[in-house]
Amino acid sequence: xxxxxxxxxHLIKTRGQQVTLRCSPKSGHDxxxxxxxxxxxxxxxxxxxxxxxxRQRGNFPDRFSGHQFPNYSxxxxxxxxxxxxxxxxxxxxxxxxxxxxxxxxxTRLTVV
Amino acid sequence: KNEVEQSPQNLTAQExxxxxxxxxxxxxxxxxxxxxxxxxxxxxxxxxxxxxxxKHGRLIATINIQExxxxxxxxxxxxxxxxxxxxxxxxxxxxxxxxxxxxxxxxP
Numbered sequence: 194x195x196x197x198x199x200x201x202x203h204l205i206k207t208r209g210q211q212v213t214l215r216c217s218p219k220s221g222h223d224x225x226x227x228x229x230x231x232x233x234x235x236x237x238x239x240x241x242x243x244x245x246x247x248r249q250r251g252n253f254p255d256r257f258s259g260h261q262f263p264n265y266s267x268x269x270x271x272x273x274x275x276x277x278x279x280x281x282x283x284x285x286x287x288x289x290x291x292x293x294x295x296x297x298x299x300t301r302l303t304v305v
Numbered sequence: 306k307n308e309v310e311q312s313p314q315n316l317t318a319q320e321x322x323x324x325x326x327x328x329x330x331x332x333x334x335x336x337x338x339x340x341x342x343x344x345x346x347x348x349x350x351x352x353x354x355x356x357x358x359x360k361h362g363r364l365i366a367t368i369n370i371q372e373x374x375x376x377x378x379x380x381x382x383x384x385x386x387x388x389x390x391x392x393x394x395x396x397x398x399x400x401x402x403x404x405x406x407x408x409x410x411x412x413p
Contacts, residue, residue: 224399230346235391235403249400281346285401292336292355292395296348 197222197297199284205303206274212302214269218286219295224248225267227259228283230299236283242267243289271302279304308332311392311404318411324379326407328392331373338393338401339366339377348391351377382411 198217206212218225224243228236238251242261256272265286271278284297310329318324328337336355342348352359352366354375359366363382368375379386392404 226399226401228401228403235405236348236401238400238402241398241400249398283346283348285348287399289399292338292399293353294338294350294401296340296350299346299348301346 197284197286197295199282199297199300201300202298203301203303205305208274208276208304210274211270211272212274214271214282214284214300214302216267216269216284216286216297218265218267218284222286222288222295223265224287224289225261225265226285226287226294227267227269228285229253230281230283232280239269274304276304278302309392309394309402309404311407313407314405315408316410318382318409320383320411320413322382322411324382324386324409324411326377326390326392326409328375328377328404329373330375330392330394330402332394332396332402334370334394335397335399336395337368337375338395339375340391340393342389342391342406351390353395379409382409384411384413386411 226241227239230236240250245261261267281299285294339352363380365378389406391406393401
């Protein structure tokens with residue numbers, strides 16, 4: 194049984210560009226959350242998707258947007274990249290109504 | 306003020322020693338996760354608990370909801386336990402709020 198799959202694992206972008214990160218949740222999980230983890234810090238909540246809608250959002254600017262598809266997979270889009278967006282982006286999934294999370298291995302984004 | 310406080314921030318132990326990591330939180334929660342993160346980023350959920358105590362192998366997690374405090378214990382520590390351990394309370398919406406993590410190094 195595959196866990197949470199994130200792609201790509203690493204990527205390098207130039208300041209001002211746009212990026213899309215992808216996440217496939219664990220089988221049976223319908224709720225997906227995204228987190229940003231800067232180097233040496235704990236993860237920060239970006240947003241959570243359920244039933245193809247953003248249900249909760251953390252303190253992130255509108256440059257950060259997302260989407261959830263009917264198969265529960267999700268995308269995180271970041272526009273107008275800043276150097277400070279360089280971080281590990283983590284996706285976590287769970288079944289709605291339960292609190293047990295499964296995490297992906299993350300996407301390491303470097304903005305130069 | 307951070308709503309989730311972990312201590313210590315860093316911990317070095319010799320193989321075989323007993324390790325305790327503490328977590329205090331100020332928010333109302335529905336559950337609390339203890340997570341392990343190795344270099345390279347992957348996070349593994351060790352425990353999710355909402356009351357009492359859970360044990361998996363050499364790992365024990367406890368929580369006191371009234372005191373808003375949880376602890377993670379590692380018995381007979383081993384170098385492969387070296388990792389960052391993160392406390393993450395969960396609110397009623399299922400949102401995780403992460404502590405800053407405790408860097409654990411176990412030396413042979």
